[in-house]
Amino acid sequence: MAALKTRRMLVLTCAIATLSTAAACSSEPGALPGSPGSSGQGIIDRAPVASAEAIAASPTAASIKQRGQLLIGGSLDAPLLSQQNPATGETEGFDATLGKLLAKYIIGSPDAKIVNSSSETREALLQNSTVDVVFQTYTITPQRAEKVAFAGPYLMSGQAIATMKDKTAIKKPADLNGKKVIAGANTPGIEAVKEQAPNAEIISFATDPECVQALEQNRGDAYVQDLTLLAASARLNDKIQIVGEPFTEDPYGIGLKHGDDAFKKFVNDWLVQLQQAGIWQQVWKDSLGTVVTGEPPAAPAIGSVPGS
Numbered sequence: 001m002a003a004l005k006t007r008r009m010l011v012l013t014c015a016i017a018t019l020s021t022a023a024a025c026s027s028e029p030g031a032l033p034g035s036p037g038s039s040g041q042g043i044i045d046r047a048p049v050a051s052a053e054a055i056a057a058s059p060t061a062a063s064i065k066q067r068g069q070l071l072i073g074g075s076l077d078a079p080l081l082s083q084q085n086p087a088t089g090e091t092e093g094f095d096a097t098l099g100k101l102l103a104k105y106i107i108g109s110p111d112a113k114i115v116n117s118s119s120e121t122r123e124a125l126l127q128n129s130t131v132d133v134v135f136q137t138y139t140i141t142p143q144r145a146e147k148v149a150f151a152g153p154y155l156m157s158g159q160a161i162a163t164m165k166d167k168t169a170i171k172k173p174a175d176l177n178g179k180k181v182i183a184g185a186n187t188p189g190i191e192a193v194k195e196q197a198p199n200a201e202i203i204s205f206a207t208d209p210e211c212v213q214a215l216e217q218n219r220g221d222a223y224v225q226d227l228t229l230l231a232a233s234a235r236l237n238d239k240i241q242i243v244g245e246p247f248t249e250d251p252y253g254i255g256l257k258h259g260d261d262a263f264k265k266f267v268n269d270w271l272v273q274l275q276q277a278g279i280w281q282q283v284w285k286d287s288l289g290t291v292v293t294g295e296p297p298a299a300p301a302i303g304s305v306p307g308s
Contacts, residue, residue: 134255
């Protein structure tokens with residue numbers, strides 16, 4: 001995700017953004033395309049609220065409810081995931097919306113605050129209780145799970161394929177065989193292409209912008225990169241599209257304080273409710289789904305990867 005951060009396009013002046021207002025309505029001035037507010041789905045209104053029994057079973061949830069605000073470690077400048085709208089101050093995207101929905105589940109209203117964090121600081125923020133949870137494309141690994149707990153996975157990312165919108169021949173990894181495929185130098189995309197399409201000709205460039213430019217110049221038929229990075233590129237460049245689903249696995253989890261098993265169960269129960277109600281799928285459609293073709297992917301099974 002370090003590469004994703006290098007692409008962050010908005011210069012933000014606030015370190016902390018308050019998300020306490022309800023989701024923006026579709027007619028709200030300045031709503032970013034792809035935000036939940038832009039589609040007017042009323043996701044916040046549909047979202048569940050935890051029962052008194054569920055709150056009582058988790059001391060952490062009870063403490064957050066008493067405080068009246070959920071503290072989230074996250075980003076303010078990740079397109080389609082957690083990006084602050086400079087016009088409204090709202091933070092929009094897949095991660096940001098889930099954070100609001102979790103706040104509603106605990107408190108009864110989407111009263112959440114994002115504490116701007118990074119890959120270097122998020123573990124410390126959880127350990128010293130500066131934040132309650134982390135929503136930040138936080139890949140679950142057994143090594144990280146020794147320091148923090150993970151609810152989820154809540155999103156499966158991984159290597160995906162981007163093409164120009166006027167190209168339709170490539171729909172899955174096997175279609176890359178015999179094609180010129182662009183990949184970032186020293187990125188997992190190179191090995192992923194070799195494994196899935198051994199007859200592809202790989203062309204590498206040093207940076208993501210160079211790869212996108214090469215795709216636009218037809219120097220390659222497709223570009224393979226992490227889904228979230230491609231989504232950011234597609235969000236900023238309406239000439240390219242993402243086809244199909246990720247074909248490698250990079251499971252994102254909700255970071256929690258290590259050892260808090262009761263809160264982990266509480267958050268996992270909430271995730272299951274979102275999936276079963278179709279709310280998870282709608283959040284995906286309104287964010288990543290605005291640049292990824294096809295229907296929403298299947299929501300990942302809770303506890304399905306090592307470390308979760």
